[in-house]
Amino acid sequence: MLCSSDEIRTTLREHLAWWGLRHFSSDRDYFAWQRQRLPYEDLKRLAFHAEQKRHGDRHDEIMFYDVTAHPKIYPVLYSQRYEYYEEIGVRMTAHFGQAEDILDFGCGIGVLTVFYARLFPEKNFVGIDRSSASIVVARERADKLGLRNLRFECVDVDVEPLSGSYDLVVATHALVQAEQDRGLPSRNWRTFERAHDPSQQLTFERRTGLAIRLDELCRVLNSSGRMIVSEKTRQLARRVPFQRALANRGLRLVERPAPIRYRTVEEVVDDGPFYVLDRRSEATLDWDEEPEQDQGQHFDPHTVSMSAGAVNAPLYENHWPSAQTTWEQLKDREVIRETTRQAPDGRQVHAERGRSHGQHYLYCANTFDQRQLVIDEEARVTMLDEYYQEITRGLP
Ligand SMILES: C[S@@+](CC[C@H](N)C(=O)[O-])C[C@H]1O[C@@H](n2cnc3c(N)ncnc32)[C@H](O)[C@@H]1O
Incomplete structure (x- = not known):
């Protein structure tokens, strides 16, 4: 049994290498490797599907993830997310506690789900995704390791109900996919405060797909279970309606949400926060709707x-x-x-x-x-x- 986060990180790095993912500290080296591994035609096709996903519907999004699940593509593409996997993987495994049945919603090709199942052979994992090509890859990888505590299912939660019942539900980068959605504006330019307007909230939840996904996840979560979620909701305009969606479904903070920061090939990403939630917590941790502490200096006209x-x-x-x-x-x-x-x-x-x-x-x-x-x-x-x-x- 691994205990320290250093040991878990080392095991995770071995796991990522087993998937063919590589860690780069220089953008130049990464792109040189990318050019070597992926012909220009593949990159063009990828860029085309990424653009379709940005402006299209759920079919375009499914198509994008189907294309990226190709064994030639995913090691190259997901190497860009290497530090994301490290950041989420290490943090997540520290929170599994006594949970026995765990659902990973929007598991993709299962990079993290398979890692969790390898690390905790005594727990049962189910990975759900609507990209059938991703599920094929996830099953193949799990079979290669002979994992018996892990099952993958192809389900689109937007149109089909989930089955089963879980004492831990996790979702990372899967609930609020609409990255270009700016979120909820403040009342006016003088304030950071958002009006409590149920119809605005509902509109946000519906247009991002959050409403139906969160309702489904809550439905299969045991009353005493936990939910751990981390999305691209660091900006206040997205963070506030996301948190309100969680709170409106009776989810409470078990601990203070942690900001997530990692480097991708081209930028440093401020992501998350990482939320650990349940529906029975007596804790009185408040939802924070203020901007984060920033690096702005104090102004003194004399100095x-x-x-x-x-x-x-x-x-x-x-x-x-x-x-x-x-x-x-x-x-x-x-x-x-x-x-x-x-x-x-x-x-x-x-x-x-x-x-x-x-x-x-x-x-x-x-x-x-x-x-x-x-x-x-x-x-x-x-x-x-x-x-x-x-x-x-x-x-x-
Ligand atoms: C950005 S990937 C994240 C994969 C993985 N959770 C991770 O953190 O690396 C988002 C995944 O969520 C899946 N997804 C999005 N909406 C879904 C839905 N309604 N039902 C099932 N899967 C969904 C997508 O197919 C995609 O594989």
């Missing part, structure tokens, strides 16, 4: 001139949600010009040029939590004006 950085850099710049507090606290704020525009769908954008304490500022805010505050000296006011013009030109 800022001395601390200003590069030659052409403004005195102060903050592109984080904390820019709002700094803007609110500007002394003797005097607005020179401002504009607030509303898109037909209700989203708002605000831009403001002003003066405070002998300095000039530009502030922008919108209902998707973007904030920007730039402060500069009188002598460089033209730059702020030009920036203001540029921003307002692009408004709805």
Whole structure:
């Protein structure tokens, strides 16, 4: 029995190597390997299906996962997600506890499901996915290892009910697939707060497919069971309706949600959070609907001139949600010009040029939590004006 997370990580790396996945720390090396392994025609086909998936329906999405399940493609494509598997795999296995029957919803080709089943031979696992090609690969890999505690089923939960009953249900990157969905806007540009509007919530849950999937998962979860989910819902506009969907179904936080961070080939991804939930917890952990702590600096008008950085850099710049507090606290704020525009769908954008304490500022805010505050000296006011013009030109 493996105990420490280091031991689990080592075993997981061996497991990923067994799947043909490789870890790259240089993008150049990865792409050189990709070119070697995948002919241009395959890459073009992949890009075509990725685009279809982005704009299409469930058939396009199923087709994308069918194509990526090809044994020539998945090791190359999923090597990009190597650190994602490490991050989720290690974290997940630390939470299996006493659970005996475990469902992995949207298991894909089963990279993690097979790992869980190898690590916990005394527990029973079921992996569900609607991509039949993915399920074929998952079954083949499980058979190769002779795993008897693991079963894979091809089910599309959007159109067919799940069977069975589980004391742990896990879902990672499978509940909110619509990556381009921006989520729920705030009440207005001045706040990060979201209105409690059931019809807006329902619209979000339906258009992302979350409603039906979560209802099904809750239905097969034992009343004393646990659910562990981690989706691409780190942005507040997606995090709030996602959390409300969980809370509305009686799910409560067993522990504080953990942010997930990993490197893919081309970027560092801020993902998750990782939620551990149940329906019986007496715990009174609150759902956090505030923006995360960010890296915005505090602004002090007396010391800022001395601390200003590069030659052409403004005195102060903050592109984080904390820019709002700094803007609110500007002394003797005097607005020179401002504009607030509303898109037909209700989203708002605000831009403001002003003066405070002998300095000039530009502030922008919108209902998707973007904030920007730039402060500069009188002598460089033209730059702020030009920036203001540029921003307002692009408004709805
Ligand atoms: C991004 S992959 C994630 C795979 C795996 N959970 C992981 O973390 O690597 C999402 C998977 O969810 C599956 N999926 C999405 N919606 C589904 C549904 N309604 N029923 C069954 N599977 C679904 C897709 O087919 C796809 O294989």
